[in-house]
Amino acid sequence: MNRSLTPEHLATLVGQFPRKPAYRGLRQALQELIGDGRIPLGTRLPSERAVSQTLAVSRNTVTRAYVDLVAAGFATARQGAGTYAAVPQDRQRAHQHALRSHAGAQASEGSIDLNCASTAALPGTAPAYERALERLPCYLGGDGHRPTGLPALRALIAQRYTQRGLATDPEQIMVTSGALAATAVVARALSRPGDRAMIESPVYPNVIEALRLGGARLVASPMGDALGDAGWDLDGIEATLRQTRPHLAYLIPDFQNPTGFLMSDAQRARYAAALQATRTVPLVDESLQAIALTDAPIPLPFAAHAPDAITVGSVSKLLWSGLRVGWIRAPQALMDRLIKARLQLDLGTALFDQLVVTELLDDSEVLAARREQLRQRRDALAGAIRERLPDWRFRLPAGGMTLWLQLPEGSATQLTANLETAGVHVPPGPMFSVEGGADQWLRIPYVRPEAELIEAVGRIAEVWARTPARPTARHEGARAVIL
Numbered sequence: 101m102n103r104s105l106t107p108e109h110l111a112t113l114v115g116q117f118p119r120k121p122a123y124r125g126l127r128q129a130l131q132e133l134i135g136d137g138r139i140p141l142g143t144r145l146p147s148e149r150a151v152s153q154t155l156a157v158s159r160n161t162v163t164r165a166y167v168d169l170v171a172a173g174f175a176t177a178r179q180g181a182g183t184y185a186a187v188p189q190d191r192q193r194a195h196q197h198a199l200r201s202h203a204g205a206q207a208s209e210g211s212i213d214l215n216c217a218s219t220a221a222l223p224g225t226a227p228a229y230e231r232a233l234e235r236l237p238c239y240l241g242g243d244g245h246r247p248t249g250l251p252a253l254r255a256l257i258a259q260r261y262t263q264r265g266l267a268t269d270p271e272q273i274m275v276t277s278g279a280l281a282a283t284a285v286v287a288r289a290l291s292r293p294g295d296r297a298m299i300e301s302p303v304y305p306n307v308i309e310a311l312r313l314g315g316a317r318l319v320a321s322p323m324g325d326a327l328g329d330a331g332w333d334l335d336g337i338e339a340t341l342r343q344t345r346p347h348l349a350y351l352i353p354d355f356q357n358p359t360g361f362l363m364s365d366a367q368r369a370r371y372a373a374a375l376q377a378t379r380t381v382p383l384v385d386e387s388l389q390a391i392a393l394t395d396a397p398i399p400l401p402f403a404a405h406a407p408d409a410i411t412v413g414s415v416s417k418l419l420w421s422g423l424r425v426g427w428i429r430a431p432q433a434l435m436d437r438l439i440k441a442r443l444q445l446d447l448g449t450a451l452f453d454q455l456v457v458t459e460l461l462d463d464s465e466v467l468a469a470r471r472e473q474l475r476q477r478r479d480a481l482a483g484a485i486r487e488r489l490p491d492w493r494f495r496l497p498a499g500g501m502t503l504w505l506q507l508p509e510g511s512a513t514q515l516t517a518n519l520e521t522a523g524v525h526v527p528p529g530p531m532f533s534v535e536g537g538a539d540q541w542l543r544i545p546y547v548r549p550e551a552e553l554i555e556a557v558g559r560i561a562e563v564w565a566r567t568p569a570r571p572t573a574r575h576e577g578a579r580a581v582i583l
């Protein structure tokens with residue numbers, strides 16, 4: 101289906117633009133809106149005649165603005181069919197809500213890949229595989245089908261919730277092939293075409309597409325000031341819930357990706373009450389929950405405040421993403437629906453990987469080692485940025501794996517494109533933004549060894565120093581809401 105924009109909507113989006121000369125101001129405004137994702141790619145722009153009438157500018161002004169937009173790569177003109185929003189090749193990455201590592205074929209010698217918040221496995225991992233191999237034979241006589249997972253692992257996961265203050269029966273657990281797959285199963289099970297799903301923005305990009313593919317229309321709930329303390333703008337969230345009445349709300353209360361915020365108990369209680377008032381089911385992503393980097397008390401699981409919540413979790417962050425093991429914790433009454441949805445996607449998670457996870461999940465030495473490693477890496481990265489890029493701003497997170505950094509000026513999309521040539525791969529802010537924008541931000545995970553992080557910051561600082569100072573791409577238009 102082709103998306104199109106009405107001239108009135110375009111007028112709201114462009115708002116006041118500089119008119120000296122008007123064609124350049126209009127082109128600049130449209131370019132920013134397309135570049136930020138606020139006019140989605142492939143959207144048909146209104147006809148020149150309609151725009152000239154609505155904006156009260158000459159037809160010539162619009163024609164010239166469109167021609168220049170096409171010349172800059174931000175639109176394509178199809179003969180007789182109109183003008184469509186596009187982005188130049190070097191910016192396309194910012195519009196793909198899919199983070200993936202550069203490892204493998206694309207990796208080049210000496211390049212530093214900071215796309216994904218994933219670490220190498222810890223030293224105890226290989227021995228755990230060996231122990232799991234010893235246990236494997238007693239499973240080989242069966243047919244291997246376990247759509248909800250290995251009973252021993254389900255019991256272990258349930259026990260961990262109970263220990264955190266949320267009584268959980270193993271029957272409430274379904275093991276999945278990671279938290280992203282778990283999210284896709286929930287989206288598929290709960291969304292009917294046209295349902296709305298509220299999602300934090302900025303957010304882990306791959307989940308944006310997972311929810312969309314589940315059939316939901318996304319409603320962004322912007323996070324609060326990323327440099328402040330509150331994390332979530334609960335007034336804004338309550339208003340969004342009241343106005344849009346979404347069916348599902350996706351949230352990452354524990355060390356939010358990318359901002360690193362941890363939701364307090366009081367915030368959880370208030371958020372849960374607001375969701376209950378609109379009968380919105382919380383889909384709580386706890387992928388980063390175990391990555392606490394201070395000794396401060398950990399709040400209760402969100403589901404302890406919201407009994408109808410569906411929680412997804414994972415071992416990817418704590419142990420190793422190569423294991424591909426995650427889970428869903430849901431109210432018993434929903435399990436059948438979730439199992440049916442899962443069976444449309446895959447029939448279960450590899451039993452061997454589940455056996456390995458049962459070996460590692462409760463290994464306190466492995467867990468302590470991971471936390472200590474990430475604490476040191478976080479501090480090394482933060483220290484290097486303070487030293488080499490003193491005017492970049494960030495908040496030191498108490499957990500999780502990422503710094504969310506604000507540039508003093510300029511475009512993160514442009515900077516990250518330049519960084520590719522210096523062999524540093526970093527995702528720009530718009531990738532994390534549900535509706536586009538956030539082009540003054542970028543995310544750096546502290547997942548590589550300290551020396552590599554310091555080297556990366558050195559290269560970033562050099563590229564930054566060579567980047568000509570230019571005004572921040574900010575524009576006073578209203579934000580588009582994608583429903």
Ligand SMILES: Cc1ncc(COP(=O)(O)O)c(C=O)c1O
Binds near residue numbers: 385388415
């Ligand atoms: C919030 C969040 N959810 C899900 C995932 C994906 O996790 P998994 O590897 O378990 O699919 C990530 C990975 O970065 C994440 O940060």
